Amino acid sequence: MSSNAITIPGVQINEKPWVDTLHEWVTTVDHKRLGVLYILYALLFLVIAGVEALIIRIQLMFPHNHFVSPQVFNRLFTMHGTTMVFFMGMPILFGFANYLVPLMIGARDMAFPRLNAFSFWLSALGGFLLYFSLVGANGLYGAGNAPDVGWWAYAPLTARAFSPGHSTDYWTLALLVSGFGSIGTAINIIATILCMRCPGMKLNRMPLLAWLNLVMAGMVLIAVSPLTAAQMMLLIDRYLGGHFFDTQAGGSAVLWMHFFWIFGHPEVYVLIIPCFAFMSEIIPVFSRKPIFGYPVMVAATVCIGFVSMSVWAHHMFTVGMNSYANSFFAITTMAVGVPTGIKIFNWLGTMWGGRIQFKTPMLFSIAFLFQFLIAGLTGVMLGSAAFASQLSLSYFVVAHFHYTLVGGVVFAVFAAIYYWYPKITGRMLNETLGKVHFWVFVIGFHLTFDLMHFPGLLGMPRRIYTYEPGRGWNTLNLLVSIGAFIQAIAILLFVANLIISYFKGAKAGNDPWDAWTLEWSTTSPPPAYNFASIPVVATRRPLWDLKHPEDPDSRYE
C-alpha cells in the first residue's frame, strides 16, 4: 500500500521496510485505511464465527450427537451470535461507511480523523476482549471459559448465581467497549455528512449511500446507549450488589429484555440500512438507470429509522405482555414492512426498463432482493403476535434472521466488496471466480436457510445442543448442515479471490463500472487526500453529467 504516497515524476521512492508500513497502518487516521482495517478485522471475525457455526451444525447433524458437550455448544452459539452482530456485521458496515462516505460527498477525510482511529481501536479491543475470555475467564471458580449466556444474555442467567467466573464479564465489557467505539463512529459519520459535503452537494443531491448511513448513524446513537446503560447495570448487579436484574432479590428479568431489545431491534436495521445503501448504489449502475424515486427512498429510510424504534417488544411476544401491548407491537412491526416494501419496489422500478449487466456485484444484489423479500415476509408472520407465539424461540426465527443477516447483509456486503474492491485496491476481483463463488454460496445458503424454517414449524426450539429423534427433524437438520459446508466452500473461494486478485487482478482504472458517483472520479486506490481539487457538483450523478453533457441530470432534478 506504499503506492499511496504522492508520486513525483522522475523521483523513485524506495520500498519501505515492513515495520514502517505496519506503523503507518497502526497509527493511521486516514479514513480509507481505517475503513480497510474495519473490513479486514470484520472478515477475520466472519471466518472465526463461521467456524463456530460449522461446529454447531456438525453437532446438530444427527439426533443425540456427541460431537461437542452441551457446555461447549452453549458457548459456541453465544460467541457466534455476539461475534457476528458486534464484531462482523457492525465493523464491516462501518468500514464501508468510513471508506466511502467522504469519497462520495467529495470530502478529504472524516470530520474527526482521530476520533475515527480511536473508535476503530476501541471496537477492535472489544472483539479481542471477547475472545480473550477463552484464556482469561476461568477466574478462581474453574467455571466456563467463554460466555455461554446467549447473545441476548437474558437475566437472571447472567447473575453471579448462574454465571460464576468471569465469562459473562468479558461479554459485558466487550460490548461496552465496542459500544463506545460505535457511538464515536456514529457521531463522526453524522458530522461528516452534515458538515463536509463538497460545494453544490445539497442534502437532496447526496448519494443515497450517504443518506442511508446518516440514518444508520442516528439510529446507532439512539440504540447503543440503552445497551451501554444495561451493561453498566449488569456490572453493578454483579459486583456492587445492585438488584436491577437480580430476580432473587426482587429485580426484574423483563427489564433487561426491554433494555436489550430497544437496542437489539434497531440494531438489525443498523445492520440492514447500510446494505440498502449498497443496493441503492449498485443496482442503478448495473441497470444503467438512476435510482427510481430518490426522494421516496430517502423518506422511506427515515421512516424505517423512526418506526423501528417502536417495535422492540416483538421479541417479547411470549413473555406475557398484555393483549394491548402485544397488539401495539404487532402493528408497529407490520408497519415497518411498508417503507421496506417501498424500497424493494423502487429497486425493481430502477431495474425496470434498464439494461441489466450481470456482473458479480449485480448477481449478489438480485439475490439480495429475492432473499430480502422472503425475509421480510417471514418477518410479517413473526410480527403477527399470535402466530409468533408458535414461531418465536423456534428454528423458524433462526431461519428468519439468518435470511435477513446472511441472505440480506452478507449478500449485500459481497456485492459491495465486488463493486468497490477495484476502488480500494486498484485491481478487479476475478469475475469467473466471483460467479462461481456466487452460485456456490446461493446453493449453500438456500439449502441451509430455506430448510431451516421447517424444523421450527415442527416444534424444534432454538439453542438446543441436541434433539430427540422421531419428531421429523432429523433429515432437515442433516441437510441444513450440509448446506452450511457448501457455504463454507464458497467463503474459501471468496477469500482466495480476494488474495489472488490483489496480486494478479486486472488493473481497474478509475472507473471500471462506468459509474456516476464521485468516488469513481479519483484514482484507484485514491490518494491520501482523495481529490486533487475539491469537486463541485450540480446533480445527484456528477459523473453522468460529465459523460453525457448533452443530457445532464440537472434538466430533470
Add this chain to the structure above:
Amino acid sequence: MRRMRFSDLRSLWQGMVIAFLSTAAFAASEPANGTNIFTPASTPARMVTHLSVFVLVITGIIFVVVFTLLAYSVIKFRGQAADAGREPPQVYGSTQIEMAWTIIPILIVVVLFLATARVIHAVQDAPQPPGAIEVTAIGHQYWWEFRYPKLGVVTANELHIPVSDPANPTPTFLTLLSADTDHSFWIPELAGKTDLIPNHPNRMWMDPQRTGIFLGQCAQYCGVQHAKMLLRVSVDSPEDFATWVRGQQQPAVQDASVETGRRVFESNACMNCHAVGATAANGRFGPDLTHLMTRATIASGAATNTPQNLRLWIQNPNAIKPGSLMPAMQLNDADLDAVVSYMETLR
C-alpha cells in the same frame, strides 16, 4: 461477458423446486409424533393455526407478485450485446406509482393487524370457566414442577390434564412461575408458548379435544441442559384423569421389603432435594418422587423410566444429562441397588 440465459435461470429454478419438494416429502415421511404447529388439538393452537394459514396466504400472494416482477425485470431487461455503449431511457420516478405501492401495503397491513389482534384478544383475554382445572407450572433448571392446588397433587415433568368436551369445556389454566432462570412452556399442538420468568407470573390455557400424549420442551434458553428439559402432556379421558388424580393424592407406598433403600435415601443428601409424601423426605429443589413409578420418563424426559436407567441416573446423572444439577451420590453398589428398589415401589 457470458450472459445469463433464460434457460439457465429456468433450469436452476426447476432444480430448486424439485429439490425442495423432494426434501419436504422425504422429511414428511419420517415418523413424527406430535410437535407440528399445523396439527392443533386445542382451541388456542387452532386459532393460531387458522390465523397462520390466513397470514401465509396473504404473504404467499405478495411473494408471487413481487417475485414475478423481479424475475420479469431480470429476464426482460437484461443487457444485450447489441446495445453496448447505449444507455436506456433515464427514468427518475413516478409519483402515481409510488403512491400505489405505498397505499396497497398499508391496506394489507391493516387487514393483517385486525386478524392478528382478534386472535391475540381471543387467546389472551379468554375468561376462565368454572369447570377449569388449575395448575401451577414451575420451571426449574432443567425440569418442570406441576402443582394442582385445588386437588392437592404435586408431580413433575409429565402433566396430566383432562380432555375438554366443547359442549362442557374443562380447559386447563396454567399459572407459570420460575424458580431460577427464564423458561418457556411449549406444547406446539396445544397452545403457543408462554415464558416462565422469575418474579413475573404468567398465565396460559389449553383445552385439548382429543386424548393422547402431547410432546414439547422448554423453548427459552435456560442454561446448560436447556435441550433436555422435555415436556410431556398426557391428555386423559375424564375417568382416567380422575383415577390418576386419586392415585396421586395417596401418600407414598410404605413397603417394608425396601426399608434398606429407604434408609439410604433418607440418610444421604437425596432427601434434601426430593420429597416422598408422608416420609421425612420433603426437599423441594428436585422433582417430587412420591409417585415416581407412575411416570413414563425420568430426568425430564431424557430417559425412559426403567430400573436400568434409574440406576444409571442415580449413579451418574451426567451420563444421561451432562450438566444436570443432580449430583452423583457416590453410593456403593449395594446401596445403589437398595435405593433403586425403593424407588420402584413408589407407585
